[in-house]
Amino acid sequence: MASRFVDTHRDISYTKDVVRLHSHAFYELLYCCSGNLQYLLGVDRYQLRRGDVVIIPPGISHRPLFLEQLAEPYERYVLWFSQEFLDQVQVFCSDLDFRGGYRLLRTAGTPWESLGNLFAQGCREAERGAPGWQGHVCGNTMQLLVELHRACGKGEMPAPMVEQHELLDDLVQYVEVHLAEKITLEDTARRFLVSQSTISQTFRQKMGISFYRFVTQRRLIAAKTEILAGRQLETLYETVGFSDYSTFYRAFRREYGISPSQYRKLQQTQTIPPEA
Template identity: 30%
Template structure:
């Protein structure tokens, strides 16, 4: 008989203070719109299968199975599948923490790949299972699994966890921004946004403008125009249908706003940006 005893060494590691907000599993088969959006929290975006692109405001990155993208709060982003390689991915939202490289204090988006991805994938699977089934102590188990996942990411990618201090007013403005990102095609007024935060209408509009540089309605129109541009490039839908899908009240109003922002009509834009590769 052989026997060997192993002792555990203490690690000088501060408490992570990361809180699990949400988890989802998605399969993008190009059957929904992909629009730049933000969150007030950090996101962990993990690709299980497929290939695609991950987009920021000024950057585009190729992504594939085993890739993990860490998106800090308030960074605009979205994802796109490549035809024939449908993306399957998990997204975890965590509050209270973000990350930066060991030699850089700037908390920017991080891309990494796990060649041995079974263990990482299993952690996402277990967290989703616990959230969906809601059995005894599921919340505690999810929190512990999240901490294990974070520690493995930190150890593998040589990252440093950084606490983030969330300001209530910033959260409220970010909540409005996220609502506009996700619901831009609906009929939205200042009263709609006021009801989300229970703030005074004019104070809400002023705070949002201070945070984003645009009024809520200006920001809404910008999001609608971005969605319309994608549809103009990637589909053969009629201008009327695109105007309606993007949330504009009429084709004439859509054309007016489009020309004001881009200096050309939607038809001319489609002719100049026709995308035959998507």
């Protein structure tokens, strides 16, 4: 997020696109324009539909699934805003709060279907770059957040159901709960009474990565949260399940292209790379 307050743009993903498990230091809103895919939010999977709004607070791991199986392009409006911006909005709307947890709002066929117009309007202003566009985008985002707050509070939208529970969900939940502990493929297979190859194939087929890769990505996301909370870099590795600092350092740099200390400094200047 390059801006101190708000960034917005339109994205289109086609088949074979790869989006890794990641989190942000800022809030992210997604408005789904098209595409038939599942989305992993924390430990829950949802089937996205046109008109869905995904609300993702800072630090929540997420990623789309099955992009290689898209029957149509996955098109969405993306809106990022900082906690500092939200603090300013709360001066006028004190009960507005998106920190309570991620959620997915299904607007199609409801009184809130027009929310898509606000997402589109913000993107058009950012793309045009006309004089004063930053102020326009901030004002548009404030209106959008207030409308979302009203939509969440009135209960007029059907609650989207998570996808039918399967082995992948149990494994993701297991990793989440035992993140700080030693996690091996052998122990995990024994716990779930399946073979190691079954677990490996599940992650390869569903997420396109190995089981160990997923565990490492999830630990690094937790490490970013610890870094931004001010934890000492030399000691936080144990909290998120790494055996020693050097292993953590190498994994962090390999995943994000920067060191943990550089990440902290970049966050302080509000120039974090999008998927860092």
